[in-house]
Each structure stands twice: as structure tokens, then as C-alpha cells.
Amino acid sequence: MNISISLDLAGTCDLVREPDNMHLLSSDCKQIEDFISYAEIPPYAILSHTWHEEEVTYEDWNKLPRWKVRRKKGFKKIKYCCKQAAKDGLKWVWIDTCCIDKKSSAELTESINSMFRWYQNATVCYAYLADVPTNLKNLAASRWFTRGWTLQELLAPAEVVFYSDDWHRVGTKSELSPSISKITGIQETYLNGADIQLASIGQRMSWAAKRQTSREEDIAYCLLGIFDVNMSLIYGEGHKAFQRLQEEIMKAYPEDHTLFAWGTVVPEFSKHIKSDSRLLGQEPIEDKAVHDDEEVFGLLAKSPKDFAESGDFVCFRDSKNFFRRWDSLVRAPNVVGQRIRLDLPTFKLVNPFAILHLGPELRRTAYLRLITCAALLCGRQNGSEFTFVTIPLLSCTGGYYTRTSEIVVNDDLISFPRVNHNDLWNWRRQMVIERQPRYRPCAGDIILRRFFSFLRYSMPRSVNDVSVSIQDGFIKALAPTRGRLVSLMFEYTRQTGLGLSISRVGESEDGLGNLHFGVMPVRNSFRGLDREHDHLWDHWEEAPLTQKMQLPSHTWDIEETEEIPSVLIKSERMYIDDDPSQPVDIVDIVITWTRPEWNGQFPPAY
Numbered sequence: 001m002n003i004s005i006s007l008d009l010a011g012t013c014d015l016v017r018e019p020d021n022m023h024l025l026s027s028d029c030k031q032i033e034d035f036i037s038y039a040e041i042p043p044y045a046i047l048s049h050t051w052h053e054e055e056v057t058y059e060d061w062n063k064l065p066r067w068k069v070r071r072k073k074g075f076k077k078i079k080y081c082c083k084q085a086a087k088d089g090l091k092w093v094w095i096d097t098c099c100i101d102k103k104s105s106a107e108l109t110e111s112i113n114s115m116f117r118w119y120q121n122a123t124v125c126y127a128y129l130a131d132v133p134t135n136l137k138n139l140a141a142s143r144w145f146t147r148g149w150t151l152q153e154l155l156a157p158a159e160v161v162f163y164s165d166d167w168h169r170v171g172t173k174s175e176l177s178p179s180i181s182k183i184t185g186i187q188e189t190y191l192n193g194a195d196i197q198l199a200s201i202g203q204r205m206s207w208a209a210k211r212q213t214s215r216e217e218d219i220a221y222c223l224l225g226i227f228d229v230n231m232s233l234i235y236g237e238g239h240k241a242f243q244r245l246q247e248e249i250m251k252a253y254p255e256d257h258t259l260f261a262w263g264t265v266v267p268e269f270s271k272h273i274k275s276d277s278r279l280l281g282q283e284p285i286e287d288k289a290v291h292d293d294e295e296v297f298g299l300l301a302k303s304p305k306d307f308a309e310s311g312d313f314v315c316f317r318d319s320k321n322f323f324r325r326w327d328s329l330v331r332a333p334n335v336v337g338q339r340i341r342l343d344l345p346t347f348k349l350v351n352p353f354a355i356l357h358l359g360p361e362l363r364r365t366a367y368l369r370l371i372t373c374a375a376l377l378c379g380r381q382n383g384s385e386f387t388f389v390t391i392p393l394l395s396c397t398g399g400y401y402t403r404t405s406e407i408v409v410n411d412d413l414i415s416f417p418r419v420n421h422n423d424l425w426n427w428r429r430q431m432v433i434e435r436q437p438r439y440r441p442c443a444g445d446i447i448l449r450r451f452f453s454f455l456r457y458s459m460p461r462s463v464n465d466v467s468v469s470i471q472d473g474f475i476k477a478l479a480p481t482r483g484r485l486v487s488l489m490f491e492y493t494r495q496t497g498l499g500l501s502i503s504r505v506g507e508s509e510d511g512l513g514n515l516h517f518g519v520m521p522v523r524n525s526f527r528g529l530d531r532e533h534d535h536l537w538d539h540w541e542e543a544p545l546t547q548k549m550q551l552p553s554h555t556w557d558i559e560e561t562e563e564i565p566s567v568l569i570k571s572e573r574m575y576i577d578d579d580p581s582q583p584v585d586i587v588d589i590v591i592t593w594t595r596p597e598w599n600g601q602f603p604p605a606y
Contacts, residue, residue, distance in 0.1 A: 045085040046122035048153035116225020119156035148213040148222040202258030205307035217241040254332035257376040298435035319377035339434040345427035446475040453591035518543030565593035
């Protein structure tokens, strides 16, 4: 028995058996024999096919009389395969239906983890196209090209011969490579023998984008050999199998960022807001209905389908050097719980805000989220020009980020003829990216449609029953609350600052108190604002500038002075699902200034 030991980055030890235990069927269809030593496995042919009704299983072969086995519909292709193998001078064949004991979970796991190598080591692979008549040459119509398992069965063997439904030779993989390339999206070089490990992760994933499996987990398990990784099989885990596969790939290929280059390719982020007037509340954020799915994601994809547009992405030539500088360690991607932590080059946007929408509960109300753009160390190579793939990341509370389903590939945005790893290293930034559940509003919430200010501000202070998430765009009261809710301090100049308090006062017909805002100018250094914050927190009703917001909507505009910047606050009472018992407040807080050093352009995000 040959056993190799692999140690993953988390320090766990996996035992990976070499494919030394095979059940082979004799080409005279008389017996299935076990070969327990890899060195003893004789030359064999292997069958690639799609499953249909009445397949002959390993259990059937060992328990049923031969006449019953031969009467099953699935025996037809076994007979064809064995006859062809004998004709080709081979005494043994391997067929997955009858050469794997699927009642043994251990054997099934070992077989699936070894299957790519079994196809790779076969003398010849017969690909049986049961739905292609002899007189029909339209291979693209065959179900064989849509199944997940047949991808490795196409790529692993050196020689693949295709046969029609009545076992007439259609052609070899090499002879048909132009047609197969068009059907599958696989470059001809890999169909003609090039090592598929030379293809990027994104390219290999794109080959599986249009393929399907009967069981959800198998779309991950059928790709183990394509990426040369091993993992346990857990049927019943659903989409988590593909998540685990990507994590194993990430550990095996930490420098290949094409794993993260999935999604809809766009020339610019469709949700990026560029208009100053929309940022400042002078125009609506968006005046049209939106019905698209605005789910946000972690760094990894949900399925191979997400890689449909990733077939031409390659690794940046200096990506390895980015991770191997002598003077500093750059963090390779690693999984921390449900998050992925890694170092990525980032660049700044003017007006770094994106438009998102609340759910149908609030009629898809638009609101703003802060965005950062990160460059993956991969992209498209066009001669000497290399265009990077960039992913817009939405800022979340706690310093985390989440992403949408768009990836940006644009020569005008970030394209360099001679960029090197030193440039990328200088732009690096540690990112923690995770999937954020969609925000679902509750009665009493304050939703920050706009929170726009490039003044530095302190950590918000709140009462115990209030959860504040400025970057996520909401203030959530966990219980009915009156009085003060939240306060925070802004630095205006080195000597002056601004305090802002948010409270609820009174009671309206819907049972939710009116919003009350207080603004207090302070004279102190930013580091000394804690004392001023204490005063505002304790005396929020006595702030020099206060406003009880009227219903259903109200605008409070404070003009800029030497002591404070311009402050615009708007509030609007809305109802979840138009239910009067489920009120929420939609709020804009916009702070701007015209200090002499400001040139009229909004500064980029830090």
C-alpha cells in the first residue's frame, strides 16, 4: 500500500492513498478482479459515459445471475466497451457503474479522490455518446458535454475515442479538438496533451461553468482531480462542498487569484455613484425601480457557474514575487472562520460610494455604502499590456468587507504595461472579506440612506439597547427606546470639532417617537474630544442647535460658520410592507465644508 502524507496550512494532517486498489472487469465480461497493489495493475481501458436507468452496479455483478445482469439496459455499453478493449488487445476494463462498491463510503471516497488518476493512467478511454446516432455528427447536442463528471474524463486520459449510440467510431479527442474546444470552451492546447495544471484556476473553473451533476455536492467532488486536491466526501452538505473545494484550492495555490475572479465582467462598477449632487442630497440617489438581486458575497463563489466569464483570466507574471519579498511578509489568503484574510493591492476612487437597495419591504429604497477597489493579481494579457481584474468591496462594520457579483476589467481603470511586484506591494492592504447577510429592517430602525462626511469621527456611543453600524447603514433599537440613542464627535479643524446626537422624543400615531437631532460645536483637539463627548452624551437636550424632526418628512439645514461645517439632515418616516405598525426612519446626514484648502473635489477614501 502506498500512502502519502499532506500537511495543510492549518496544521491538520491528511492521509492520501495512492490509487493502488482497483476493481477491474475482464474484457471477456466474466469476472471482476481486485488489484490491491498499484504496481500490479495491468494495462486497462476505461469507459466514460452518462448514467441512465438500469445501470449494472458492483452489487448486481456479485449477487445477480449473469442472465439477469445481461438483461439490464446498462449492460449494453459494458458489452460494447469490453468487446472494443479485447479488439485493442486489452484484457481489462474499468467502468464506474460496476467497478466501485458504492455501498462502502470509504471505497467511494477513495475512488472519487483517485478517479482522475485512474483515467489518466488508462491505456485508452472510450467515450460513449448514447444520444448521438451514427449518422449525426452534432456532438454539441450530446448530454455527455453537459455533465460534471465527464470533464475530468475528457481531460485526464492521453487518448479518448468517441463512439456513437451503436458503437461506431466518431473520432478521437485530438481529431475532434476544434469542435470540442468550441463546445466546452477548453483551449485546444489542453485537449492535445498540455498539462492542465498550466491553466489558471479561473480557466479550469470556467470549463465546469455549464456542467451539471445529479447531486449538488458532486459539482465539487467531480473537480478534485482537475485541481489535484483531495478532500472527504460529505453527502448532505449541499453547497458547502464547493466552498470546501475552493478552500482546498486556495491552500494548494495561494498565489493564483483567478480563484477570486468570478462574477459578471463589467467595464465599471454599475453601482458606483459619481454625481456630487446625488451624494449631497440635492438629487435623489436613484429615481428608478430596481428589481435585481442585491445579494452580497464573501470572496469565494457559490458554484462553478459564477466562473462563466473567467475563461481568459491568467495570473499576473510577478504575483509570486508579491508574496516572496525578503523585507516583508505579505499575507497569503487564509480562512478565519467564515472570513478570508489576505493582502491585496488597493486603489482609491473619487466619490467612493455605491448605490445599494433595501429589500422589497421598503420598496427597494436606495442607500449609499462606502466602497474600496482591490486589484487581484490576475487579469487579461494582451501583448505587452496586462489589465488587472478589480473587485469593488463594500465596507462593513468592524473593518470587514463584502463584495457584489461584479468584477471590473477596464484598461482605462487599471492597466499597466510594465507594472511590477514592487508597485503592487506598495499599494497592499490587509483585507478581511466575508459574506454579509442581507439587512432586514425592523420596526423602530433608523436607516442611514446617506452618511456623508470625510471628517474623522469617533466611535459612536450608544445606549445598551441600541446597535449602531454606521458603515452598514443602520441604527437598530433592540427594544422600544425614548431619549438619547447615539452620539458621535467629528474633527473639523485641529482646534474645533462637532458633536452630533440622535434621540427619540414624544410619541406619534404609529407609536414611534420623533427623531431629535442635536449639534454642538466644540473647541478642542481631536484627542481631547472625549470630555466634550461626555458633556453631549449627558446633556443631549441642551445642545446649542437642536431640532425635533416633523412627520412624515423634515429637512434641517445648518449653514457653515467658522465653528462648524455645513450640516444637512433629512428624515422620512416609512413603513415596512406599508404596514402602519412597522415604522422606520430613513435619514440623510451630509456634512460638507468650504475651507480654503478644499479645491472643490471630494477627497478619496483613506
